[in-house]
Structures are given as C-alpha cells and as structure tokens.
Amino acid sequence: MIQSSSETIEQYITRLRQRADTCDFGNQNAIDERIRDQIIDKCLSHHLRRKLLEKGRTLTLANVRSIAKAMEDSERQAKSIEGQGQVNMIQSKDNRVKCVSSKSTKSLFAYGSEEPLKIAGIFTATVQCNNRTLKDIEFVVIEGKGQALLSRNTAEQLGVLQLVHSVSEPGTIKDKYPECFTGVGKLKSFQLQIPIDPDVEPVIQPMRRSKVCARIERWVLRMQPYTYTVRYIPGPKNIADSLSRLIKEGKTRDNRENVTEEYVKFVAQESTPVAMTTREIERASENDPELKAVRECLVHSQWHRIEFKEYLPIRSELCAIGQLVLRGTRIVIPISLREQVLQLAHEGHPGIVVMKTRLRSKVWWPGIDKSIEKFCRSCYGCQLVSQPSKPEPLKRTELPSAPWQHLAADLLGPLPSNHYMFVLVDYYSRYFEVAVTKNISSENITSLISKFCLTHGLPLSIHTDNGPQFVSQHFKNFMSEHGIVHHRTTPLWPQANGEVERQNRSIMKRVKIAQAEGRDWKLELNKFLIMYRSTAHSITGVSPSELLFGRKIRTKLPELIDYNINDFEVRDRDAEQKEKGKIYADKRRGACESDIRVDDQVLVRQDRGNKMSTPFVPSPFKVVEKIGNSVLVESDQGVQYRRNVTHLKKFIERENNDLSCSQSDANKNVVNTESEIITSHKDDFENLNESSNFDENKCLSSSQDETCSMKDRPVTMTDMEMIKSGDIEILYSHPEAMFTPVLSRILRSKVFQQKVCCIAVDEVHMIEEWGEDFRPKFKQIGELTALFPNAAHLAVTATATPSCIQSLSKILQYINPTIIKVNPDRPNLFLEIKTRLSNLQKFSKYDDIVVPLAQELKTKQDKFPLTIVYVESLEALGYFYQFINYELKEEQYIGEAIPENRIFGQFHKDYTSQMKQHILFELRKEEPKLRLVLATVALGMGLDAPAITRIIHCRPPTTLEKYFQEVGRAGRKGQKAEALCTTITTI
DSSP: OOOOTTOOHHHHHHHHHHHHTTSOOOSHHHHHHHHHHHHHHHOSOHHHHHHHHHTGGGOOHHHHHHHHHHHHHHHHHHHHHHHOTTSHHHHHHHHSOEEEEEOOOOOOBOTTOOSBOOEEEEEEEEEEETTEEEEEEEEEEESSOOOOOOOHHHHHHHTSOOOSBOOSSOOOHHHHOHHHHSSTTTOOSSOOOOOOOTTSOOSOOOBOOOOOOHHHHHHHHHTTTSOOOOOOOOGGGOOOOTGGGOOOOOOOOOGGGGHHHHHHHHHHHHHSOOOOOHHHHHHHHHSOHHHHHHHHHHHHOOGGGOSOGGGGGGGGGEEEETTEEEETTEEEOOGGGHHHHHHHHTTTOOOHHHHHHHHHTTEEOTTHHHHHHHHHHTOHHHHHHSOOOOOOOOOOOOOOSSTTSEEEEEEEOOOTTSOEEEEEEETTTOOEEEEEESOOSHHHHHHHHHHHHHHHOOOSEEEEOOOTTTSSHHHHHHHHHTTOEEEEOOTTOGGGGHHHHHHHHHHHHHHHHHHHHTOOHHHHHHHHHHHHHHSOOTTTSSOHHHHHHSSOOOOSSOOOOOOOOOHHHHHHHHHHHHHHHHHHHHHHHTOOOOOOOTTOEEEEBOOOSSTTSOSBOSSOEEEEEEETTEEEEEOTTSOEEEEEGGGEEEOOOOOTTTTHHHHHHHTOOOOOOSOHHHHHHHHHHHHHHHHSOOOGGGEEEEOSOTTSOTTBSOOOGGGHHHHHHTSOOEEEEOHHHHSSHHHHHHHTSHHHHHHOOEEEESSTTHHHHHTTTTOGGGGGGGHHHHHOTTSEEEEOOSOOOHHHHHHHHHHTTOSSOOOOOOOOOOTTEEEEEEEEEOOSSSSGGGHHHHHHHHHHHHHHGGGSOOEEEEOSSHHHHHHHHHHHHHHHGGGGBSSSSSGGGBSEEEEOTTSOHHHHHHHHHHHTSSSOSOOEEEEOTTSOSSOOOTTOOEEEESSOOSSHHHHHHHHTTSSTTSOOEEEEEEEEEOO
C-alpha cells in the first residue's frame, strides 16, 4: 500500500493496521515491524525515508511516529512562514501602493446622479481587513473631494458587507451537544466511521425569503392595489366550495383519436408471421384452383388437359391425402399461403442457399427457387447489410490536345510539421508543380495558382475535389475572372481525380524515406522533382518537361540533346497503356455497368460509426439525375447528395404479386439459352410464328442446367408422354445436354425411335472448328446417325470447303450423302479491297480507317449506316474506342447520356455479359440507336441483324470461310450494303 498525497503518517499507520487485521502476522510486535518496513518502503517523502534508514536496526514504530510527526510539523510551519507577507522585503513590497497613471474608459456615477464622474486614473493596491488580505485590487481616482469607497465585490470578499440576515445569537452545536464531540480526534491509532444523518433538521438557518410558485407571484402582483391579510389554512381544512366540487359530465371517447395508434398496432401484429399448421394448409388447398385441378388429374389421370403445365414433369411424384397435395414427402403449398411460408422461412434472415435448404426438404410449389431468390433480394433488412454494388468499368480521361490546358489540383497533408503541399498536375505532359505552405485558405491557394500561371500560362480547366478551399466563393470568383472552367469530383470518390492522387502517393513515398533516414524532406523533394521531370514517363514514353517545354532539361547525367517529339506516338502509347490498365482494373474489380436509372429507389452507403452500424443508410433515396457514374440522389426530406454510382445500391421493394409471376414464367415452353447457336433459333421460331400457325408451346429446349425453369432443362422420362401424345414436336438442344447418360437412354427408347423423323444440324462447320479442345461434345453428333438410321438427316452450313465436307461426312457418319450447293446471289452486297501503307508507329496505321469513321459518325449521328468494324486485337480495339470517344465527346449519345443511348460500342470476349446482350438486342432491331460496333471475332454466330449495311475488316480473316460468314451479315433484307477489307503492304 502506497501513502496517498493527502495522507499524514498517522493516518497511513491507521490504514496499514486495519489491513494487517486481515492477515496472520502473529503477535503485536511482528505487526509493528511490518508496518515500520512498509512506511520506509512506501512513504512519499524521500527526506523522511533517509532519516528513518539512518536509525538502523534500533528503529521502532514509535520512533517512526515521532520522527514523522516532527518533520510534518516543521514543514507545515515553514510553509506558513514562507506564505506570510510581513517577512523581510515582502512586507515592504506588499505595503507599497502600486500607482499607475493610466487612463480609464469606465463611466462612474454618484448615487442619485446621472452625470458621470471625472476619472483621473486607476491604481492597484493590497487591501487588508479583519485578517483577510486581497492583492491587486483596482482603485479609481476621481477629481474632487470625497471619501474612499470599496466596491461591492471587494467588500464581500473582505467580509465587510453581508447581504443575508444574520442570527443575533447563533447557537453552537458543540456547546449544545458536548458529549458527541468530546472524544473526536483523541483516538489516533484507529479509524472510526461516524454516521451522519443528512435528514436531521439543522439547529438554526439564516433568514431568507422563501420561494413561491409563479401562480402565487402573479396573485401577489394582482393584489398589490388592495390591502389584504394572508391567513394560513392547513391542507385537510382547506376544502373548496361546493360549486367547485361539482362532478363534470364525462365526455364520450372518440375512437377516431387513436386511429393512427391502432393502425400501427394492427400493422405490427399482422406483419408478424405466425406458425402454420397442416390443417390451415388443407383448408387453403381446398379452394385453391391450381391444386384443385391437380387433384382432379390425380383421380381421373387426364394430365393432357391440365392448364398448369408445370406439374406435368413431376406428375408421377404427386399424390393427394384429403385436400393436401404432396410431392413425395413435401407438401405442395397453395398460392394464398406461399407468402407466409416465405416469411416463416426467412426468420433469422438466412441467405438464398440456406433458405432453399430449409424449404426444399419440407414444402414445394412451381417456381419455388425463383420465389425464394426474389424474396431474399427484396428483404429490406438484408439489403441494408448486404455487400455494396460492384464498380462500373473505368472511364479513362482523354489526352488533351496540348500541354497545360487541363490540370488537376489537390492538397496533400497535413504533415507532422503542420505543412501542406499544393500539387498541380498537367494531364497532357504529367508535369506537376508542388508548393509547400502552412496556409491553406482560398486566398493563398489562388495566389499559388497565379504564381504557377506566370510561368506556364492560364489553363482551360482545373479539376479538384470538394475541399473547402475549392468550393468557396473566392475560388469561384478567381476561376471566373481568369476564364478557367472548374470541375469538381463526386464527393467521397477521390478516384475521379486519380492523376493527382497518384502523384500524391509518389510524393509521400519520398517524404517518408527522407523522414526515416533523418534528412531534410524539402531537399529530398526537390531531388525527386528534378528526377521525375527529366525521366521518360511510363505512359507517354517522353519526359514531362520535354512534353511541356518542348525541350529536355539538363541534369547531372550526361546526354545528347535531341528535340524530336512525335505527338502521334505519344497519343498511341497513352491510349494503349490506358486501355491495358482499364482492362486489368475492370477484371480485378469485377466491374459491370450499373442498372441504376433516374427515378429509381436506391440505398446510399454511409460511414460506419460503430460495429452495429449498417453499410447503407436505412431510408431509401430517389435518383434525381445521373451523368456518367455521378448520381444525384434526394431524400424524403428534400436533401440532395451527389455520390458515385459505386456508393449506391438499387433498392428492391417487395410487391404483393411477386409470387404470381412464377406461374407465368413456368408456362413458357420455348426458352432462350446462352449458346450462340440456340440464340439464332429464337429468331427462327419468331419468324415461324408470324408466317404460319406454328404453336411455340410444342417446342422443348434442352439445357445443361438442372435448376432452370421447366422447358430449359435436361429432358427426363416425364416428357415421354408429351412426346408420345404429340404435345412436343420440336426438340432443340446443346450437344453437351444431348449426350448425357440420362438422355442417351431416352433417345434409345421406343417412343423416340417411333416419333423422331428428322435430325437437323445447323452451323455444322463448327464441328470442325470447335470439336477438338473447346467443345469436344461436337464430335459426338455423329452418334445420332447411328441411333436413328431411319430418320432423315440434314446438315446445314454456309461455309464449307470440299475438304471440310469430306471431314464432316466422316464425323457425322453420312454414307454417300446428297450434297446440295446453293450459291446465294447477293447483288446488293458490294465487296471492296483496299491497301494501306504500314507505319512504324503501333496504332497510327489505323488512322486512315478510324479518322474518317469518327468524322462521318459525328456528322451523320443516327443517319450513319449501321457498321461493324472487325479489329484483330484488343489493344487495337481499345485505340479505336478511345479515339472515337474523344472525337464525339457529348455527341456520342442520343438523348440521355446513358450507355444504352450510345451510338457506338465495343464487343469482345472480356466485355460484360450485360452489355453484350444489349448490343445483340440493338442489332436485331429494324432501326437501332446503335450505329457502329467495334468487334473482334467474338461477335460470331447467332446474329441476325437486318439493319447492318456495312462491314469493315482492318485485316483479312484467317480463312476465306470466316470472311464469308462475317460479310454475310450485311444487307440481309436486300438493301444495298458494302464490305471493305483493308490489307497492309510494305515498301
């Protein structure tokens, strides 16, 4: 135990003795020795410890007490002596009046006078009265005669003035109760706890006016004109008069007052899911039209007449117990109870997979998987804590046409020395200026910009974040006066100002190195700047100073001066490196186009205050405006925020009719699949429906996915009856889905052997191209010839050489096939070949193609003929895309600036599936908004685009067959079309 700062040695000994009572030290002498040792070890006074140690082994506890008490008394007396003002020079100094002839602006008035007194000056002095001393009291000297007066505050502090009524004969508690205070302080070796009752009424209190309530105060003011006497009446006798005590008539309670409260209670009660019983399911199943039809089919076995086709594949698994319908051991839930089942299964907020696991073992209904997915995705709580949306693909900043036109600025700091660094970067040359400052006000920032502009001139625009220096009115006026356009990034999205943020990282790296090595970071920063400005940039291939000034700056390293700068080569390297970085970043981040549109309800990401905070703000916002990836949202209170689309997530509001769509989806018998060949069949069936009375419900699509809807799945034994009865007339399938163990057995069945009359293989040349490593199942298509020897076999292709025909006949097991060759006459298609000279630059060789295309597209807009340009590499495609994007700028959209309204696009294997589907959808239109598609060979089969009128090849395809396939997409409706193929020659 350590002695506390406010504790004497006697008190410390008492506390140690109380603690010793809880220990077993033996006799009293042993306890005294332990206390003595503890005092020597843990006392606060080092001087006392030395005194005690000097006594040696003869020291006892009694000696400790006497020595400690003597030292404490001497220290107390020394402090009191040192604190007196009457000792030596202190007395004379304190008694001397400190008079200062200083003027005063105070206005003092004599009692009862309105004229101020004339003040000569003020002085300070020490005042002593009744053993009380006050120092530095201010006195005011006035002109004229009068008595010296004390102020009210000084008089109260000296005890001269008392504003309370004192008691004439105050009582003393000690004199009245001497037996209670006689022994206090006498027993010094022990601590006693004296109980004091705070509720005891004091002997006497000073007289003061009692506070009354405001109501009585008002009555006092009201009764002042009258003479009255206040008489006290005790509470039990103070009874009101008879009229005041009459009972008031009770008011009838209006139930409308609590309508809101009752409605909230009703909603809370109804929204709480209640446990479901089989009796309840049976009552609901009795009147359910869907289950009623199923029960009738189970009794009469007339499945071909059932309206709900989704039950046909599982009819062998169905049974009825009373009004309940079971699929195996699972209860088929009626439509009216499916929402409640989903609510019960979603208690605890499981994910889609866990919720499917819970329900699949107990209940079932058609489209249950889709219902579960939609229910989970529309759960309000799950959306608040779910993962944020994936970012959109990067949109690279275009290279300006000249240096020091478009700049980016930012403040870096604060550093440990309270310094900031103002960084200004040129987008064209990557040259940047740095200014070290401690003043980050708008006035200082604008002065730094003006200083840089004295050397380099005024820029066209400056890009900054939303710091207070850049959003002030002073900064806005500065930009307006100098004709500079100010662009601000989206709040909380520093990536939009990535050029200067990347330079900040490089600067901080050098500052940290200088700090770690103990060097002057300002000198090291200058060394970094001269190194950076004179070194070729990794993107442009030219040093920043050379691009900005048109010359190389001299450094410590020897070199030959060369002033040859090729702007086209710089732009080629810039476009190539930016496209490579974009492809890498988009792939690493899983970027995809956002589906957020104006008027959508979205959730906005928020900063987490603690671990219990949700990633998104609980209340949804409305999208007011969207420009690129910058979105303006508005709350219910009308407050608007601008955020990047990555900070938003589309809010899915749960609808009451969510489950009804599952039945309509399940009734679709023709399903579009992901294969390019199968997508072409969709157009064929649509044309067949328009030209004849063909029933699309008689088609069955086979896929590899067992979790998809009814007609987009592997064919099972339950479809045999439908094929046998004629309900299914056409089966189209992937090779991967056709040659499975289950379907192979079905194909050998009697039903298929009797019903199959024709087997057609479309795009048969792909067997030769895809049948080795990419899709080996294509090689097995020939097994169908052996399985159905009596059926007619048809293989169709538009491009097959004699050697290819011979190889295909062998693979398909065709013996002496009849070959029908039809050379389609396409007089509307004009073929043209042009040669162009190669160039030493990597991408400049494409300028004779992309430049006129961009100019024509910019001029004609929606009148531009729909064109497909085939480019041989992703890098070249990126150059085409960046060049056209730079040329068109805001004119690349028809209407709102959203990806769906862009008049040109790109199509390659690394593009997002959503945008691929959008381009294919646009190309199938008669009058699409899309007018130019930059593509690789990935834009392949399954494309029927009636509006295409021009095909351009930057290089000839690898085979003539591919060339015929690609140019054949132009002029399919008989309109005039052209196909241009360019080749490169060398000189």
